[in-house]
Amino acid sequence: MWLLQCGVVLGILFLLILVAALRLFAFFTKGICRSTASMKGKTVIITGANSGIGKETARDLARRGAKVIMACRNLETAHKARDEIIKDTGNEEVIVKKLDLSSLKSVRDFADDINRTVTKVNVLVHNAGLAYMFDPKITEDGLELTMGTNHFGPFLLTHLLIGLLKQSTPSRIVIVASELYRLANLNLNNLNPVSGFPAYLYYVSKYANIVFAQELARRLEGTGVTVNSLHPGMIDSGIWRNVPFPLSLPLKIIIKGFFKSPEEGAQTTIYLSVSESVEGVSGKYFLDCKEYSLSHRAKDAATAKKLWELSETFVGLKPNDPHI
Numbered sequence: 535m536w537l538l539q540c541g542v543v544l545g546i547l548f549l550l551i552l553v554a555a556l557r558l559f560a561f562f563t564k565g566i567c568r569s570t571a572s573m574k575g576k577t578v579i580i581t582g583a584n585s586g587i588g589k590e591t592a593r594d595l596a597r598r599g600a601k602v603i604m605a606c607r608n609l610e611t612a613h614k615a616r617d618e619i620i621k622d623t624g625n626e627e628v629i630v631k632k633l634d635l636s637s638l639k640s641v642r643d644f645a646d647d648i649n650r651t652v653t654k655v656n657v658l659v660h661n662a663g664l665a666y667m668f669d670p671k672i673t674e675d676g677l678e679l680t681m682g683t684n685h686f687g688p689f690l691l692t693h694l695l696i697g698l699l700k701q702s703t704p705s706r707i708v709i710v711a712s713e714l715y716r717l718a719n720l721n722l723n724n725l726n727p728v729s730g731f732p733a734y735l736y737y738v739s740k741y742a743n744i745v746f747a748q749e750l751a752r753r754l755e756g757t758g759v760t761v762n763s764l765h766p767g768m769i770d771s772g773i774w775r776n777v778p779f780p781l782s783l784p785l786k787i788i789i790k791g792f793f794k795s796p797e798e799g800a801q802t803t804i805y806l807s808v809s810e811s812v813e814g815v816s817g818k819y820f821l822d823c824k825e826y827s828l829s830h831r832a833k834d835a836a837t838a839k840k841l842w843e844l845s846e847t848f849v850g851l852k853p854n855d856p857h858i
């Protein structure tokens with residue numbers, strides 16, 4: 535009997551040591567943006583800046599003196615976040631503007647407003663993202679909601695703001711993707727999978743983010759506008775809010791035990807937005823503030839070109855819209 539008890543105690547001890555070792559490993563390998571670059575005189579747009587990584591990115595860039603435009607769909611939480619950031623940083627130039635990336639009309643309205651009221655955009659951070667588990671949803675434009683929010687909306691927005699970005703060179707586009715792209719395939723024969731499984735489509739949309747970033751970088755070569763994508767790590771943020779019970783219970787334990795805080799998760803986005811060491815760097819993928827390799831599939835230029843052409847059709851890009 536005591537042998538069994540000893541075994542259980544040793545087993546628990548081993549598990550505790552393993553967890554501590556994993557946490558230590560995560561702590562010492564997480565990337566921190568060490569750049570002290572000032573952002574005074576620069577204008578940045580951050581989508582989904584009312585919570586999670588986006589809010590921490592906004593806070594950091596505001597602290598560096600940037601004029602920060604928080605592009606958010608939920609104005610109530612956005613205003614609260616803005617007030618908190620202003621109080622925290624003393625930078626009054628933090629502005630909220632309405633943007634619902636799942637609506638092509640909202641994207642156009644937002645871009646019209648920006649083009650009318652702003653003279654430059656030095657950094658555009660595509661941060662907003664949405665993940666559903668079950669229950670497929672379709673947007674007012676007939677697009678599958680996850681792909682609409684995470685890929686098609688940002689695709690259209692980039693086109694509509696490209697004039698300002700080119701006018702503000704050197705300027706940067708930063709795209710928050712995910713390593714989970716490796717679990718997916720980009721099916722170019724069905725880029726709007728309205729009856730697909732939303733949890734899987736999240737991975738697909740992140741795949742599309744990475745492929746889009748590389749094609750965009752190719753098309754913007756020599757313009758002074760750089761484009762890079764990133765994986766922020768696994769973060770304790772609102773992105774998991776749609777995971778249903780009882781799956782949410784074990785997930786909560788994993789999140790609280792192992793995931794990064796939103797502030798830690800924002801580091802690579804901040805690094806790509808401000809650091810002098812990535813000045814002129816374009817078409818790359820980053821993790822923990824370091825360049826990271828992509829799968830061969832994700833680097834395929836023919837796939838990227840086709841994704842681009844199909845996306846132009848899905849977002850209804852007009853002949854007089856800016857083309858890239």
Ligand SMILES: NC(=O)c1ccc[n+]([C@@H]2O[C@H](COP(=O)([O-])OP(=O)(O)OC[C@H]3O[C@@H](n4cnc5c(N)ncnc54)[C@H](OP(=O)(O)O)[C@@H]3O)[C@@H](O)[C@H]2O)c1
Nearest residue numbers: 582586587608634635636661662663712768769771772773
């Ligand atoms: N958390 C992770 O472990 C993880 C891992 C890899 C990649 N990422 C990526 O990191 C990015 C930021 O996510 P997060 O972790 O910080 O989660 P989050 O706290 O849920 O933030 C997501 C943001 O996107 C906004 N958003 C969602 N749908 C939108 C829409 N239709 N229009 C405009 N904004 C919309 C949300 O606004 P509301 O508050 O209105 O919903 C929220 O501000 C996402 O692109 C996500 O895919 C996260």
